[in-house]
Ligand SMILES: Nc1nc2c(ncn2[C@@H]2O[C@H](COP(=O)(O)OP(=O)(O)O)[C@@H](O)[C@H]2O)c(=O)[nH]1
C-alpha cells in the first residue's frame with residue numbers, strides 16, 4: 679500500500695500561507711510514491727511562485743511536484759479537471775483531491791487508501807454527513823446551514839444516495855476518473871463536486887463515504903462567492919436534464935477486492 683502510485687491534486691488560489699506546511703505534511707506520510715499536482719490560477723499572493731520554489735526543492739532526485747500555472751482565476755472545477763488529467767497522464771493509479779487549506783486533514787489519505795486496498799471501491803468520499811463525520815464547530819451557523827441545505831437540495835433533486843454531495847475530499851481509482859470522461863464536465867464552482875458524485879452514482883461506481891472531521895481553514899479566506907452559489911442552484915437542474923436519458927449503470931458486485939493496480943509496479947511519474 680505504501681508503494682501505491684498516488685497523486686494528490688491541490689487547486690490553489692491565494693494559499694501562500696498554507697502551501698509549504700501542507701506539502702511538508704503530505705510528504706511526511708508513509709507513502710513512498712506520492713506525487714503532488716498543484717493547479718494555481720496566478721494567485722495575487724504569490725502562491726504560484728512559491729509552488730515553483732517548493733517543486734525545485736522536492737524534485738531534485740525525481741519529480742514529486744508538478745505545477746500547472748493558469749493565467750487567471752478559472753474556477754475550482756476546471757482546475758481539478760486540469761489537475762486530474764495531469765495526474766492520469768503522469769501515470770497515477772490513485773488520485774486524491776483536497777483543499778489546500780487544511781480543512782481536509784492529510785492523515786485521512788492513509789485511511790482512504792487503506793479502504794480502497796481492502797475493498798476495491800472506485801471512489802472514497804471524505805464525508806461530513808455520515809455517522810462519525812463532523813463539521814468544525816467554529817464554522818458560522820449560516821455556512822453550516824448553507825452546506826447542509828445544499829446537500830439536501832442536491833440529493834432531493836438528483837435522487838442520489840451519497841450523503842455528502844459537496845465533499846471536496848475524495849480518492850479516485852484511475853479507472854473511475856477515466857470512465858467519467860473529464861472533458862465532459864461542465865460545472866466550475868463548488869457544484870463540480872456534485873457533478874462528480876452524481877456521475878459516479880450514474881455510472882454505477884462502488885462508492886464509500888468515510889467519516890471525516892472538517893476543520894475550518896486555518897488561514898486565508900474562502901473563495902465562495904455569489905456567482906458560485908448561483909451556479910450551484912441552477913446547475914443541479916441542468917445536470918438532471920443533461921443526463922435524463924442515461925440509465926444508471928451497475929458495476930459488477932464486489933465479492934472480492936478487484937485488482938486495483940494498473941501496472942503492478944510504481945507508475946512512471948514524469
Ligand atoms: N486554482 C484554483 N483554485 C481555487 C479556486 N477557487 C478555490 N480554489 C481552491 O480550492 C480549494 C477550496 O476553496 P476554499 O476557498 O477553501 O473553499 P471553502 O472551503 O468552501 O471555503 C482551496 O484550496 C482554494 O485555494 C480557483 O478558482 N482556482
Ligand SMILES: [Mg+2]
Nearest residue numbers: 777779781895
Ligand atoms: Mg476551504
